[in-house]
Amino acid sequence: xHKDTLHLIFGDMSNPVELINCxxxxxxxxxxxxxxxxxxxxxxxxxPVLSLRLEDNNYVLESxxxxxxxxxxxxxxxxxLLVAELMRAYVHEDRGLLxxxxxxxxxAGKLVLFPSNYRAGKSILSACLAASGVRLFGDDxxxxxxxxxxxxxxxxAPRLRLPLPDNxxxxxxxxxxKHNRLQGEQYLYxxxxxxxxxxxxxxxxxxxxxxxxxxxxxxxxxxxxSEAEVLRQVIWQNFSRKAEAPRILRILSELVxxxxxxxxxxxxxxxxxxxxxxxxxxxxxxxxxxxxxxxLAEGHTGIIEDLLPGHYLRKPDISIVxxxxxxxxxxxxxxxxxxxxxxxxxxxSLLAEPxxxxxxxxxxxxxxxxxxxxxxxxxLHNLIDELLSRNLLLTGS
Numbered sequence: 132x133h134k135d136t137l138h139l140i141f142g143d144m145s146n147p148v149e150l151i152n153c154x155x156x157x158x159x160x161x162x163x164x165x166x167x168x169x170x171x172x173x174x175x176x177x178x179p180v181l182s183l184r185l186e187d188n189n190y191v192l193e194s195x196x197x198x199x200x201x202x203x204x205x206x207x208x209x210x211x212l213l214v215a216e217l218m219r220a221y222v223h224e225d226r227g228l229l230x231x232x233x234x235x236x237x238x239a240g241k242l243v244l245f246p247s248n249y250r251a252g253k254s255i256l257s258a259c260l261a262a263s264g265v266r267l268f269g270d271d272x273x274x275x276x277x278x279x280x281x282x283x284x285x286x287x288a289p290r291l292r293l294p295l296p297d298n299x300x301x302x303x304x305x306x307x308x309k310h311n312r313l314q315g316e317q318y319l320y321x322x323x324x325x326x327x328x329x330x331x332x333x334x335x336x337x338x339x340x341x342x343x344x345x346x347x348x349x350x351x352x353x354x355x356x357s358e359a360e361v362l363r364q365v366i367w368q369n370f371s372r373k374a375e376a377p378r379i380l381r382i383l384s385e386l387v388x389x390x391x392x393x394x395x396x397x398x399x400x401x402x403x404x405x406x407x408x409x410x411x412x413x414x415x416x417x418x419x420x421x422x423x424x425x426x427l428a429e430g431h432t433g434i435i436e437d438l439l440p441g442h443y444l445r446k447p448d449i450s451i452v453x454x455x456x457x458x459x460x461x462x463x464x465x466x467x468x469x470x471x472x473x474x475x476x477x478x479x480s481l482l483a484e485p486x487x488x489x490x491x492x493x494x495x496x497x498x499x500x501x502x503x504x505x506x507x508x509x510x511l512h513n514l515i516d517e518l519l520s521r522n523l524l525l526t527g528s
Contacts, residue, residue, distance in 0.1 A: 136149065139171055141217060142168060144221060153185040153190065156209070156210060159313055163214065164287065166331030167286055180224070181217065196223070197216075208315075228274045229277060229369060229375070229383075231370075232247035232369075234270045236265050238412070241335060241337065241338030241414055242282045242339075243340075243411055244282065244340050246340060248342065248343050257270035258270075259303050261306070261327045272285055275382075281336055282337050284329035292318055338391060339411065343394075343395055345396075346396055351396070352396045353393045354393060354394050356392050356393060362452075362454065365383055365387060366380075379461070380452060384454075384459065439527045440528060442485040442527045444485045449523060457476060458476040459471075474507075474510050475514055477495060492504075492507060
């Protein structure tokens with residue numbers, strides 16, 4: 132079979148995207164990637180950052196960071212995958228960016244960010260926001276500057292999962308139908324003007340995080356949530372470079388602490404939009420919810436000598452953010468960001484000095500008399516194993 136290969140440079144990326152036997156997908160790129168300059172380049176001397184091919188009626192995407200190839204059955208699912216991995220590639224190349232999964236919209240000159248939560252309705256909510264005149268920055272991903280923590284419009288067309296909800300209002304349906312320029316088996320894409328979809332590269336400060344929770348029959352309600360819960364959610368939804376974990380932990384924790392933080396419970400997206408417009412119509416009357424962040428510090432950095440057998444100790448150069456009874460860690464090698472719950476936080480505090488498992492067990496039993504000894508022992512052994520596997524502990528030999 133003849134192999135039709137196409138190499139494309141997206142925007143100012145250094146390396147191209149490779150398309151093999153799927154040139155037909157480019158017919159949709161002007162809609163999917165508004166504001167992106169896409170240039171065909173010679174395959175000679177180029178090293179593709181992504182490769183998407185059509186093989187045996189499957190679309191197959193490969194990249195250096197994927198452990199195995201990703202397969203999609205149809206065109207719109209393949210394009211959806213390409214968009215997500217293209218943004219990952221873009222952020223990996225630009226050392227000044229991190230990126231969060233989530234939707235973002237502009238209210239009175241600041242962004243409200245809706246971190247992803249499976250089937251919580253962020254894309255439909257985004258379409259309803261656009262239909263009501265609120266400008267979208269994106270419905271799925273938001274690049275964030277590491278320099279000033281500003282949100283940056285990614286320049287992707289909003290995508291809606293099909294079928295649309297039964298309780299969607301007629302005005303929103305009319306808006307979606309009017310702007311529907313591409314529809315496949317699973318998704319449809321909206322073609323929006325710049326006053327409704329922020330052009331690629333537009334920047335605004337982030338003012339609030341809103342966690343979405345859709346419940347059938349629920350009346351729209353905004354309730355304040357803890358800093359730790361929001362930070363945990365945005366860390367899960369962050370897909371930036373692992374080597375930057377300590378820096379990213381610091382920036383995300385400071386950003387969450389300085390922003391308003393809510394959970395939005397709702398059923399109908401139009402009702403939720405009205406509540407959001409009422410709440411975020413004027414930032415001057417709002418302030419951050421208040422920060423409970425207790426610690427932002429480096430772990431023990433001294434030289435460890437003669438650690439006795441059976442003793443454990445925090446590894447040097449661990450970045451730590453503590454909020455109430457929750458701890459977030461990033462090791463000095465930048466491997467990842469880790470979250471510890473109440474028990475894990477207590478164990479971590481004990482590891483500030485060399486200590487054995489038996490010593491920790493006895494101290495934890497005293498600190499948590501409501502917990503069974505077997506439960507404490509199990510949690511302790513599991514966490515020690517996890518911290519060792521993640522290179523966060525030293526152990527005597």
